[in-house]
Amino acid sequence: MHKQNQKLSIGQVLACGGLIVTLSMGIRHGFGLWLQPMTQAMDWTRQDFALAIAVQNLVWGFTGIFAGMLADRFGAFKVIVGCAVLYALGLVGMAYSATPLVFAITAGVLIGMAQSGTTYAVIYGVIGRNVDGSRRSWAMGIAAAAGSFGQFLMVPTEGWLISQFGWQQALVLLGMAALLIVPLARGLREPGFAGGALLKREQTIGQALREAFSYPSFQLLMAGYFVCGFQVVFIGVHLPSYLKDQGLSPQVASYALALVGLFNVIGTYAAGSLGQRLPKKNILAFIYFARSVVITVFLLAPLSPMSVYLFSAVMGMLWLSTVPPTTAVVAQIFGVAHLSMLGGFVFFSHQIGSFMGVWLGGYLYDRLGSYDIVWLLTIALGVLAGLVNLPVRENAIQRAAPQGA
Template sequence: MSSATPLQNPPRLSALQVLACGAFIVTLSMGIRHGFGLWLQPITQAQGWTRETFSFALAIQNLSWGVFGIFAGMAADRFGAFRVLIGGAVAYALGLAGMALSTTSTTFALTTGVLIGAAQAGTTYAVIYGVIGRQIPAEKRSWAMGVAAAAGSFGQFLMVPVEGWLISQFGWQQALLFLGAAVLLIMPLALGLREPGFAGGAPAQREQTIAQALREAFRYRSFQLLMAGYFVCGFQVVFIGVHMPSYLKDNGLSPQVASYALALIGLFNVIGTYAAGVLGQRMAKRHILAFIYFARAAVIAIFLIAPLSPMSVYVFSAVMGLLWLSTIPPTNAVVAQIFGVAHMSMLGGFIFFSHQIGSFMGVWLGGVLYDQTGSYNIVWYLAIALGVFAGLVNLPVRETPIARAPQRVGAAA
């Protein structure tokens, strides 16, 4: 067999190797991005920019992540995750350096927004979950996805305090340059995710072409409902992650409270995402998703009604942490369960694109409406209403494998 011929029955990587390397990569990539809200006030004050300028760059970042996530997923499905991860790590380092050194709002939007967003597409869930889907047996897949999502949450718990410490000790610019060097650790970790089925970079054999897989998915009602729910997930978590530090400071609480709050979200999300992955092996994933979205709406409403204090912030952060990224394992497991794993990274990329449109709206509206009204109240209320909507649309999702007629690869639809 030549090196250009795909392996028919490639050996699997060990589950421990996949989970260890995948978890460390997600920990680093997600951990860094979760702390970006800590830079809002230092950067806007140093550069004389409005919060909308910073928020718009972060909104572009989330949209860029969603757009490039589709193509990163396609590339990972076709050529394996290794090459995508290497490119993503380099782009991440360059983007963080650009975030530190940009002197105009345009270059800030291009580096912090477009470049870091593209880097995140190549170093986070869509790519890692594709490897998990191909390398971990179906009976353990939801659990394994929970482990990977929990790693991203641990990254938030670990990295946000570190980022706050770096800013306080070295200044916001030097802190970003340190993180740019640290993110290159993804490159050696990617070696552990070189899949044997992609010998010579050749694609594995599939029953469907990309076009056939996309037509099938976008015509399927449950796929549309999952995308709608994921839009809400992005709106809520990115608005809270980016704007809550400033919301707390505006209300007289110290920056340390915000750092501890974001860290608590990350710590408790380790529990929440792992639990969601485990429960996904035992009960209907649509029920898990509906509960998460309904619970988020209730928790935000109680947070706004209760008197604001450090203790109320910590309780809110802990409970919200249980619900934070716990949507990820059941959502991706449903996609694999319905459509199979051959195009999982790509389909996961499209689902995540919807998430990132929501992220764009949440972070951007937070900045725009704050500048116009001097308050985040309208966006908080939107987050509550959207949580109820997302809970409702996930209830009718069908989780059974799709009935698929035999077809030749490349045949006309």
């Protein structure tokens, strides 16, 4: 039993977890750079490409639930290693996909499964189990900032790889880079899960799910996270093509996405730190309202490289800054025993929104020749998400008595 009470050091968890998220999130944030070279080379439509990325987001969210269950029960290490291998296979498969269907399987299904075990739900489960509640929101902000730094670091790198080696070889090189996650996962091997041992819990999985889904605040958090996914994935995937359609160079898009990542380092860290002192629901409401304002100003202002960079910087402050307060609220309400799983369900809602954002972007562009309607949807949904977060209750749920496992 004494091993179950041991915890990893905060530094070790944040260093290894942060680097894993840096690689995993950094690689995926650059997929929009492949939209035009791949569709032109393969004679596909933008909808073909967008559908595969939409499938990726949906699979990521759905399989994240089960990755979270496995990580909660057997520890994160095995889950991360398996998903890192899937990441490498998916990236190499993307490079040699001959049809939209094969591309949907490699870029969509394989990479979606890979991301479920190498990103926030599983990493945050480790943080929740090894960092005291008084510092948990801050620690989650650090991990989210690492993902943002990955975007700043990897998007220009991916743009450079495409320009130097071509889009196909660039994907193969990224597949090799994804395998670096395997040695990093060793730093997240938790003593309490040695040999697959299950830590003692007050609830079974079924009891935890019934409790969460009957709690209104959990439902509101899921609704807000749906909007988050819709907004950021639509912008992340379609902004490069939108800017090129408006006559701006591809380099502007690369720098824009890099700026989103750079400024989101500040935004996510600030959101995590503020979550220790302010109501997290108010932080979330502010972020969603602010996104709608920023997008509105961007669409109304004259378009230029400078306006794009300003939009990217401000939007970057709001980009993944929803992640630390959302997950910290879930931990605060329900505890950490099933945090990866419950976080996986909330994230699944995010990914349904991601599916809708990226797919609608491609579908409506192919039908109407512009992204105008989807931009307007992102504004309206941001206002809605701000409103639904305001009634969230953050206090720990009161259980009548311990529930037998």
